[in-house]
Amino acid sequence: MIRFEQVSVTYGDAAAPAVQGIDLTVPEGELCLLVGPSGVGKSTLLNAVCGLVPHFTGGTLHGRVTVDGRDTRTHKPRELADVVGTVGQDPLAHFVTDTVEDELAYGMESLGLAPDVMRRRVEETLDLLGLAELRDRALATLSGGQRQRVAIGSVLTTHPKVLVLDEPTSALDPAAAEEVLAVLQRLVHDLGTTVLLAEHRLERVVQYADQVILLPSPGAAPVMGAPADVMAVSPVHPPVVALGRLAHWSPLPLSVRDARRKAGALRERLSGVVPPAPGAGAGTPPRNASGPDGIAAAVSGLGVRRGRTEVLHRVELTVRRGETLALMGRNGAGKSTLLSTLVGMHEPSSGAVRVGGLTPHRAGPRELLRQVGLVPQEPRDLLCADTVAAECAAADQDAGAPAGSCRAQVTRLLPDVPDSVHPRDLSEGQRLALALAVVLTARPPLLLLDEPTRGLDYAAKARLVEVLRALAAEGHAIVLATHDVELAAELAHRVVILAEGEIVADGPTDEVVVSSPSFAPQVAKVLAPLPWLTVPQVADALEATA
Amino acid sequence: MRAPRTTRTTALHAGAWWLWALGLATAASRTTDPLLLGLLVGVAGYVVAARRTQAPWARSYGAFVKLGLVVIAIRLVFAFFLGSAIPGTHTLVTLPEVPLPDWAKGVRIGGRVTAEAMVFALYDGLKLATLLICVGAANALANPARLLKSLPGALYEAGVAVVVAMTFAPNLVADVQRLRAARRLRGRPDRGFRGLLQVGVPVLEGALERSVALAAAMDARGYGRTAEVPRAVRHTTSALTLGGLLGICAGTYGLLGASGSGYGLPLLLAGLAAALGGLWLGGRRSVRSRYRPERWGWRACLVAGSGIAVAALMIWAGSYAPAALHPPAVPLTAPVLPLWPAVSVLVGLLPAFVAPLPPSGDRADRAASRGRAPDVGPRVKEPTP
Numbered sequence: 001m002i003r004f005e006q007v008s009v010t011y012g013d014a015a016a017p018a019v020q021g022i023d024l025t026v027p028e029g030e031l032c033l034l035v036g037p038s039g040v041g042k043s044t045l046l047n048a049v050c051g052l053v054p055h056f057t058g059g060t061l062h063g064r065v066t067v068d069g070r071d072t073r074t075h076k077p078r079e080l081a082d083v084v085g086t087v088g089q090d091p092l093a094h095f096v097t098d099t100v101e102d103e104l105a106y107g108m109e110s111l112g113l114a115p116d117v118m119r120r121r122v123e124e125t126l127d128l129l130g131l132a133e134l135r136d137r138a139l140a141t142l143s144g145g146q147r148q149r150v151a152i153g154s155v156l157t158t159h160p161k162v163l164v165l166d167e168p169t170s171a172l173d174p175a176a177a178e179e180v181l182a183v184l185q186r187l188v189h190d191l192g193t194t195v196l197l198a199e200h201r202l203e204r205v206v207q208y209a210d211q212v213i214l215l216p217s218p219g220a221a222p223v224m225g226a227p228a229d230v231m232a233v234s235p236v237h238p239p240v241v242a243l244g245r246l247a248h249w250s251p252l253p254l255s256v257r258d259a260r261r262k263a264g265a266l267r268e269r270l271s272g273v274v275p276p277a278p279g280a281g282a283g284t285p286p287r288n289a290s291g292p293d294g295i296a297a298a299v300s301g302l303g304v305r306r307g308r309t310e311v312l313h314r315v316e317l318t319v320r321r322g323e324t325l326a327l328m329g330r331n332g333a334g335k336s337t338l339l340s341t342l343v344g345m346h347e348p349s350s351g352a353v354r355v356g357g358l359t360p361h362r363a364g365p366r367e368l369l370r371q372v373g374l375v376p377q378e379p380r381d382l383l384c385a386d387t388v389a390a391e392c393a394a395a396d397q398d399a400g401a402p403a404g405s406c407r408a409q410v411t412r413l414l415p416d417v418p419d420s421v422h423p424r425d426l427s428e429g430q431r432l433a434l435a436l437a438v439v440l441t442a443r444p445p446l447l448l449l450d451e452p453t454r455g456l457d458y459a460a461k462a463r464l465v466e467v468l469r470a471l472a473a474e475g476h477a478i479v480l481a482t483h484d485v486e487l488a489a490e491l492a493h494r495v496v497i498l499a500e501g502e503i504v505a506d507g508p509t510d511e512v513v514v515s516s517p518s519f520a521p522q523v524a525k526v527l528a529p530l531p532w533l534t535v536p537q538v539a540d541a542l543e544a545t546a
Numbered sequence: 547m548r549a550p551r552t553t554r555t556t557a558l559h560a561g562a563w564w565l566w567a568l569g570l571a572t573a574a575s576r577t578t579d580p581l582l583l584g585l586l587v588g589v590a591g592y593v594v595a596a597r598r599t600q601a602p603w604a605r606s607y608g609a610f611v612k613l614g615l616v617v618i619a620i621r622l623v624f625a626f627f628l629g630s631a632i633p634g635t636h637t638l639v640t641l642p643e644v645p646l647p648d649w650a651k652g653v654r655i656g657g658r659v660t661a662e663a664m665v666f667a668l669y670d671g672l673k674l675a676t677l678l679i680c681v682g683a684a685n686a687l688a689n690p691a692r693l694l695k696s697l698p699g700a701l702y703e704a705g706v707a708v709v710v711a712m713t714f715a716p717n718l719v720a721d722v723q724r725l726r727a728a729r730r731l732r733g734r735p736d737r738g739f740r741g742l743l744q745v746g747v748p749v750l751e752g753a754l755e756r757s758v759a760l761a762a763a764m765d766a767r768g769y770g771r772t773a774e775v776p777r778a779v780r781h782t783t784s785a786l787t788l789g790g791l792l793g794i795c796a797g798t799y800g801l802l803g804a805s806g807s808g809y810g811l812p813l814l815l816a817g818l819a820a821a822l823g824g825l826w827l828g829g830r831r832s833v834r835s836r837y838r839p840e841r842w843g844w845r846a847c848l849v850a851g852s853g854i855a856v857a858a859l860m861i862w863a864g865s866y867a868p869a870a871l872h873p874p875a876v877p878l879t880a881p882v883l884p885l886w887p888a889v890s891v892l893v894g895l896l897p898a899f900v901a902p903l904p905p906s907g908d909r910a911d912r913a914a915s916r917g918r919a920p921d922v923g924p925r926v927k928e929p930t931p
Contacts, residue, residue: 052766340727365731369732384747
């Protein structure tokens with residue numbers, strides 16, 4: 001269905017091609033997963049299928065890409081619109097109209113389909129994606145999972161043979177991600193649609209894939225094959241595969257179910273061992289460090305309203321120094337609001353917030369900076385200068401720190417970033433590190449991160465975990481709002497689950513997470529009922545018992 | 547006969563609301579009687595209160611009312627400081643007059659402020675404010691995107707540009723708020739004018755990136771596909787459109803000029819016909835079809851008709867009772883409410899009874915956002931970047 005023949009793409013002034021030597025065929029009706037570290041050209045490859053590369057982005061494409069027999073060199077994206085449906089990373093950027101029903105019809109209107117056909121297909125698609133309830137809703141009021149489903153639906157109505165998706169689940173909570181993947185499954189199974197998708201969060205998708213295309217490193221030729229074979233050699237892989245590799249299971253399990261079947265022996269071997277406390281590596285949290293000095297933030301009876309909606313309701317929370325806390329819950333549960341209340345962006349409608357002796361919404365930004373730092377969901381919001389060096393100088397000035405202290409943080413967090421680069425040209429992981437360095441310049445005892453692993457590959461995530469562990473060991477209190485259960489399992493001493501603005505669970509990570517079907521990490525699911533959470537934990541234990 | 551709830555099928559044509567509102571606005575432009583103007587504002591406000599939805603554009607009504615008040619205030623301030631040509635005997639205060647050079651004759655700064663001048667300015671400002679409020683009512687009641695959907699095919703792309711621009715502005719505001727909040731995280735003051743200036747560049751950058759992403763998405767979804775049109779048709783289209791526009795220009799010139807009143811009107815009409823023909827032919831190049839276009843039903847006729855009736859009755863009233871519609875500021879008199887013009891303004895209330903009710907889903911939505919429903923999440927969240 002999709003054929004790449006000796007394709008290489010070089011962008012305008014780049015020295016080396018973004019991708020090269022691509023020679024592969026995606027057969028009809030397969031769900032094909034594109035994996036690889038950040039910056040290997042996954043998006044370039046996806047956009048080459050719908051013709052946006054090179055028609056829209058510029059650059060030179062050598063070789064030939066054909067989709068359903070149409071050559072993308074001679075067909076512009078709009079002329080491929082009836083065979084390829086493309087959904088980018090951000091569904092909001094994809095929407096042209098303002099309501100669900102109009103959005104579903106937009107593509108068909110552009111193709112000039114007859115009104116009765118359009119009406120029928122809109123109704124069919126509403127049912128297929130479970131959107132019938134939302135048909136008159138404004139797009140801006142939808143939740144993340146709903147938006148993603150509408151975006152998929154809006155390209156489905158034209159009955160494309162190929163669906164191309166760039167990171168469809170990375171911004172979603174685990175439940176919403178499953179919603180979207182169930183829809184994709186259904187398309188492949190029932191309608192024979194060919195699906196090509198790129199995703200960083202492999203633990204969510206790899207078990208659904210028929211084929212995996214691996215781009216191992218920039219400029220390297222792709223490897224294509226059955227998921228288990230490719231995962232055996234892939235530098236990026238989900239925890240369940242890591243566990244399988246560790247235990248030498250063959251064939252490699254891709255889903256929790258396969259792994260559980262093989263895990264009998266491993267469970268037996270581990271049953272006598274007591275796993276180290278979660279968040280290991282950062283040492284045990286100073287739970288006994290009572291007294292005002294040990295407490296980085298205290299929230300009592302907190303309520304926050306936005307308009308008529310009560311976003312947070314009677315939240316009680318204490319964060320101690322040296323402790324890492326993961327804040328979890330579905331999209332819109334109030335996680336971000338709680339974080340921004342801690343930095344004083346919202347005034348509480350009831351209750352009290354104390355951060356290092358200050359009341360955040362009354363404190364001046366300068367004093368507050370020394371007590372609490374927040375890395376927002378989009379780290380770029382924090383960066384305002386046009387080079388890394390200027391950014392560091394500005395951060396030193398803001399924090400009143402001696403010159404060079406921010407740069408020292410940057411060097412520590414990411415050694416190989418030159419001073420002259422524009423923050424926009426950094427990769428997601430580098431940008432996050434820079435924002436983190438900027439925040440750390442004022443040495444706040446409390447560090448807040450909102451959804452830090454969005455768009456990070458496994459390597460960048462591992463680096464982030466190391467950095468955060470070191471910070472916790474130095475005595476920083478860290479609060480992460482995240483959908484990433486694997487991250488929470490690796491880092492957090494404590495997990496707090498929010499639902500509709502209320503805390504519904506608060507306790508040590510192993511207790512909260514192991515019992516929850518949606519927040520348990522893969523290793524916990526495989527080894528349940530044993531309370532193991534991460535692959536490194538298991539690896540250490542195996543080494544010790546061997 | 548009872549008005550149904552609005553669904554996509556029963557929704558009133560957006561054009562009907564605009565005709566109704568423009569009718570009220572025309573009526574407002576025909577009078578300076580503050581009581582009549584107040585009645586017009588009341589009529590528009592009542593219909594908006596009875597029939598507006600919870601959609602984002604429906605909230606614009608309040609903004610238009612405020613804008614109206616600002617207009618009145620500005621008009622009064624100008625009349626106060628710059629004086630006016632209205633003669634008056636009731637002096638309120640006398641400001642020191644600024645001496646101006648000879649060439650600025652006719653302009654006055656400061657001086658005597660009379661009650662008559664202020665009353666005249668108030669009436670005048672009120673008229674403008676009423677016009678604005680009528681436009682605001684149409685804005686609140688009609689979905690602007692739907693209105694643009696009714697444009698002829700050849701103008702479709704311009705319509706899309708406007709729709710995109712309209713969704714753009716709220717995004718821009720959200721961006722500014724987000725970035726100002728981020729400034730607080732850097733330990734810089736997040737309020738004040740300088741703070742606003744410094745987020746300018748990143749906001750524009752973000753806006754530009756978003757528009758590029760949107761353009762890519764639209765392209766990939768088939769925006770701008772064109773049908774093959776024979777050469778002859780293409781040339782005829784250009785000729786008709788160009789010729790038509792020239793005709794309209796020349797015709798208007800003729801009509802406005804003193805000498806050409808003879809050829810002006812026919813030339814204008816011919817130009818208009820040619821331009822419309824060009825638009826119609828141009829529409830053949832577009833392959834687009836329309837999904838569930840709005841239908842013009844009898845309710846739409848009644849709504850539009852009530853607006854037109856108010857305008858017509860008011861124009862007629864202008865001929866049978868000109869004095870009642872323009873209460874004099876000199877000498878000062880208390881304005882009276884003329885009976886028949888007032889009754890004719892009340893015709894404009896008809897839409898509050900015949901137009902479809904706002905959808906019940908809106909009520910449910912409101913209840914949901916007050917209480918808790920599983921999927922109202924993002925409403926309480928800042929837009930994800």
